[in-house]
Amino acid sequence: MAEIKIVGTAHVSQQSVDEVRLAIEEFRPDVVAIELDPARFSALKKQGRDPTVNDVLAVSNFNSLLVQWLLAYLQRKIGFDVGVEPGAEMKAAIEEAEKRGIAIGLVDRDIRVTLLRFWNSLGFIEKIKMFWALVISIAEVDRGQEIDIESLKQQNVIDVVMEEFRKFSPNGARALIDERDAYIAHQLVLLKVQRPEGRILAVVGAGHRHGITGYIENPSTLPPFDSLTREPKSFPWAKVFGFAVTFLFAFLLAAIAFSGVGWNVLLYAFLFWVIIHGTLAAVFTLFAGGHPYSAITCFFVAWMTSLNPMLHAGWIAAYVEARVRKPPLSDFRKIYETESLGEMAKIPLFKVVLVAALANLGSLIGTVLYFIFIFPVLNIDPGYVISTGVHNMGTWLTGLL
Template identity: 60%
Template sequence: MGEIRIIGTAHVSQHSVDEVQQAIDEWQPDVVAIELDQGRYLALKQQQKNPEIEDILQAKNFTQLLVQWILAYIQRRIGMDVGVEPGAEMKAAINAAEERQVKLALIDRDIRVTLHRFWASMSLFEKFKMFYALIGSIAVADKTGDLIDIEELKKENVVEAAMEEFYKYSPRGAMALIGERDAYMSHHLIRLGSANERVLAVVGAGHRKGIEQYLQNPATLPPFDSLTSQMKSRPWGLIFGIVVTAIFGLLLLAIVFSGVGTEVLLQALVYWVLIHGVLTFVFTLLAGGHPISGLVGFVVSPLSSLHPLIAAGWFSAIAEAKIRKPRGSDIKKIMEAESIMEMRTIPLFKVVLVAALANVGSSIGTFAYFIFIFPILGIDPNVILGDGFANMWSAITGLFGQ
């Protein structure tokens, strides 16, 4: 087994760039292993092909895309404030290895797999907390970077405290984003160490301790296949959709059997359409969407809210894409945007944001409907539910009794 040295870096630190270059020059490793996958490597080298817009729309992972872009923006913004391009230390490692004709190894997991497992592993509550934290992080990132000491953040006690806080804040998300990648990169480093005398690993400071522990105790590593398999998403969306449909159906039946009249039934149906449609329309406009996209959401939302496998945002996004005509090159523009407002002017970002916020509007509509429908109709819920279900039960028992 060869010697493996690990450099824990900050992705926006000039000191990390210098440290990587110095280590390669002085130690002269046989291979330089970097915390990148093939996609991010090509993006860093500006050799990545633009994705097809149709593929992005068909994947329907709009929320995951937003999370990825916002995280990248926060990192880039901090880098702009401290005068260092995000990933500069990785680029320095690549350039130094190529100049010295040292082998280069990409040891990180495919970002698409990581994001899928990250999103699928988190509970609904963790996702809400994550969005709240992201909004706060954007506000911090948009402030001056003079208060940010990157080298202080790299200190071991600070890194450990941050990792512990992350695991407390979102245990499943932290495992997918940090713990699993520690294990994945450790598998690759052990393989590289068995074939080379000196391996220099360049990874983020947050991964260093986890990787070192796995290298010291390889028997504790989880099977490699378990780190790359597709994780089944928790079917909360499906369950929620089925429950909503069932409650709405029972509510209509209760109104029918309560004897309050068809006018109340029609009003309940009309308000279902209006509440969902209006909120979806408003949230589409808040995302910067075209009014036509909002109208599509208005029409689809009352129906999609009753179907657990479709979402209003998908249809609004398709309409928005037809109008804005995003291109694959928009990805690069999003990655280079210097503010959230600039990102909002890019067609592809607007399409994805429309999809996400239209879904939020539709979901809020469902909760608002069940909370406010009885006051809106001006009727006593005890009459509807009590008499309605009692009469319904009598009708059922009478039917089967015959």
């Protein structure tokens, strides 16, 4: 029967690099299974085509992409501090396997599927907490706070870290850890079936070792494979919110129109919608380092996109930013090679994504502020306007019928 040995590593640890090389030498596997998917394997070996700006624009989920880049920066920054390139242990496994003529198995789930399932699994509050924690972590690392990488590979420390992550973001932990444990275990079981008399060495992050081992020892507990790979279906809260905003805005204008407070009040209510959305979206675009053309475009379209759940101001701003900045193909690789956030912020492609994310945030804040301050700004009584408007609308509809 095939024998499986699992080596748990830290992705920025020189000791992990040495352990991987030693394990391959001593275990003499027939297959080295590594925690990579084909896309990351090609990127690690600097093979294949870098995504173009059109590929990035087609993603549309700019928040998820921004989080991915910041996570990569955090890992790379830690690697710089300890003198080890992120993914060095995976590179070592690949180099040793190729040098010895050992087959390589790519056993991790497609990174795009993982990120999609991760981001869609998070609630609105969880996304805010995750982004804030990421910003704090980057700030601490940039200030030079020391991290004991080797201690993170000890099982008791790993258990504590995993438990804290589950408390902080249970849905995120399920997508990033539990599902990938099961996916990798599925792949290892398949390799075991394909090579019943072979030896399989799995090189994975230390945080995955316990979960994968449990599944390997009890394959019957593995969830169905297709449940780990299909696109997640979640309740479309964002679209529901968008349609609710459209309905509330239309209802508010109708109530004002039928309440008899004057057409000038109706005009001011509409203009306030245009100005507050346009101004905040434009200001956030400039704050992201966006081009003035992108900010001007945001100002004129934000009021319309905020009423269309299928369209966002940030998407249009990103398109304009991309056409003005014209990010070169090399930008995608540069983002993964920068040594500081300041350097990253100057990369045109990063600006495109940041502009999209912050323009959408500005428009969202505009929507919230509008419904909070519309009545004080217009200096009218909301109870009177709504009750009188609804009554008059009902009378008018009754007359039509």
